[in-house]
Amino acid sequence: CGDVGYGKTEIALRAAFKAVMSGKQAALLAPTTILVEQHFETFEERFEGFPVKIAMLSRFVSAREQKKVVQGLADHSVDIVIGTHRLLQKDVAFKDLGLLVVDEEQRFGVKHKERIKELKATVDCLTLTATPIPRTLYMSLVKIRDMSQLSTPPQNRLPIETFVTEFNEDIIKKAISHEIERGGQVFFLHNRIESIHIPASLLSRLFPHLRIAVAHGKLTGDELEVIMHDFIHGNYHILISTAIIENGIDIPNVNTIIIDRADLFGISQLYQLRGRVGRSDLPAFAYLLYPESHALTEKAAKRLKIISDHTELGSGFKIAMKDLEMRGAGNILGAQQHGDILAVGFEMYVKLLNEKVRELEGKVDEDRMDELYLELEYSGFMPDSYITEPLEKMETYKQIASITTPEDFDRVYTGIEDRFGPMPEELSSILSIAEIRILCKKLGIKSLREKQGQARIEFLRVSQISADKVMRLIRESGGKVFLNSHEPACIFLKTGSIGLKEKSVFIKEKLSGLL
Structure with a gap:
């Protein structure tokens, strides 16, 4: 991808x-x-x-x-x-x-x-x-197919400026004039062969001095080849075309595209069409037009908004994710390539689907039963000086949140340092919480809550914990670890007002003593 x-x-x-x-x-x-x-x-x-x-x-x-x-x-x-x-x-x-x-x-x-x-x-x-x-x-x-992403843009590539607006002759005239004045060429897309003569007549009237070509799928192979060859070599200023130009056509001198009835296209089609321009180091423009005084359907308005919101380089994958949320994942075993996820969001949809499949298979979801509630008083964060891009920050937080095993921890830790350099103390402290989560899972801890300098640790199955290890931990702690007769499934730690780094080390040390 x-x-x-x-x-x-x-x-x-x-x-x-x-x-x-x-x-x-x-x-x-x-x-x-x-x-x-x-x-x-x-x-x-x-x-x-x-x-x-x-x-x-x-x-x-x-x-x-x-x-x-x-x-x-x-x-x-x-x-x-x-x-x-x-x-x-x-x-x-x-x-x-x-x-x-x-x-x-x-x-x-x-x-x-x-x-x-x-x-x-x-x-x-x-x-x-x-x-x-x-x-x-x-x-x-869901790992049925492997996917690799190309995420580095070509050198000097600029984002395409995208405008969504009603059909307006003045806008069309201004857009084409601007492109022609800087020595470029223009795509005008009209996806109806039977009415393609209408925009051809309009543009001939607005620009009688320009050379205009028309291309569509009903032309013979030779005719289409000649038109495209002449347009690529600069013999025409404007190409009026159907969606036949949608895929892969690479003409660096074309940096303005006008799409008529953009409300009738799908998200990926609009994205592909917009990608026909902006293939050089010049600013490129895409105009998505819908009929004047015409009420857009809710889905059409949503599609146009997604395209206009995602103009940055490399946004194709994000647009595909939005398309997935809008249309659904389809039928993996059948022929349907989309289907409703409705309003639950993609990740929740996948989670619910996986849970239902496991339930039908008669499997008990141990992770779901043993889900840990972790609440610590801390102020760890990711400094802007370390990771500047908000999206990369979100991705890194997500990776840390998904750590469940020591192998996961090593992979994420090494990956962050390889990519961004030596880790600052603030981020290292957040990763310590992931280590605590791993220890809690091993010990069958249901919750770890800290309040006013005291951590309450509740076990899911007390029988799995060695009473000798608990008593030794209490003896050696100097009063920092203790029990409460009213809560036999819990032990308590005095964390005091120490910093997150010291607190993490303290909690990890005490929990490790129970393994």
């Missing part, structure tokens, strides 16, 4: 090269003919000088040439094939397929993906996307 323009294609190139050099074949599946052609040109250029035969399968390729490619895949004279859904047809058979790359995975349905699995049971599969569909994202979060 990598954001738009973060180098997913580069990873695909290198993976395919490794597969071919190991004597295997590689296949790259892409959703549109334009994207397939662009990948084909990139692969041809990068593999120049290597003994690698690359072929393309799409409607741009003649039937005679397609037959040759299919034969080449069967006898291994073709090493890498790049194609659309044509790759999934029954007549396509590989002699020794080693790697399958699925680009823009969110554009393929479950049936297509099941057909992909049939290609070969032992094939390695790499899927590339900026905004994984809810079901795929959920499957990765």
Whole structure:
């Protein structure tokens, strides 16, 4: 999972090269003919000088040439094939397929993906996307599928300024004029072929001196190829297009996109379309237009708000998470790729689902039964001078909160120091609480509450604690550890008004004496 323009294609190139050099074949599946052609040109250029035969399968390729490619895949004279859904047809058979790359995975349905699995049971599969569909994202979060994230933006990349507004000729005129004046080009997206002549007429009237092209899926392969080639090479100022430009098109000189009827698009579609601009070091602009005096549905308004709120670099994964919360995780065993989580939130939904599954299996959730209540008087925190980014802070707090074993503790501690440097005392104190939590779990402690310099420790099962160890701890503590006859399941510690670091050491030392 990598954001738009973060180098997913580069990873695909290198993976395919490794597969071919190991004597295997590689296949790259892409959703549109334009994207397939662009990948084909990139692969041809990068593999120049290597003994690698690359072929393309799409409607741009003649039937005679397609037959040759299919034969080449069967006898291994073709090493890498790049194609659309044509790759999934029954007549396509590989002699020794080693790697399958699925680009823009969110554009393929479950049936297509099941057909992909049939290609070969032992094939390695790499899927590339900026905004994984809810079901795929959920499957990765619950470890059914592995997911890696590309989180480093290209050098000098700037966030795309996003405007959500009613359709307005003045806004359109101002946006296009600004882009043309700085020597750039413009995408104008209208996703209805039958009415695409309306924006074409409007823009011709507003800008009679500019060269305007129209591209859509009903054009022949040759016509589309000529238009895209001319636009890429700067022969047109404006390209009016359907969503055929949604995936992977890389034209650094285009830095303004205007999307008509943005309210009709899904979240990942809007995000992909916005990603067609901003691929250079210039400021880029996206205008999401909805009809004048037209009441937006609640879901459409929510989608547009999510897109306008998430404009920072690397926000594709966050948008996918929002999409997951809005639409649900879908049916893991069936064909539905989304489904309602309603208002409970994703993490609570997953927790409830897992608890119900365990209940139906007749398993007792020990962790749930032994859940610890920990309440200490302390003022530990994460200094801004150590971790500056709020999101990274939240992620680090979350990692600390998830520690349940000594192995978890070592992993998190080492990870924080490797990433941010030597740990300050304030953060080290917070990690000490995680150590106390581990000890409490080992001893079967139900709660540890501190109030006014005194900690009350309540055990879930007193029978599991050695009476000899308790008595020795009381004797050796010098009056700092004691019992209360009214609460036989508890022991008490006098913590006084010492600092968190000393307090943590004191509590850990006393609890360790009971192990």
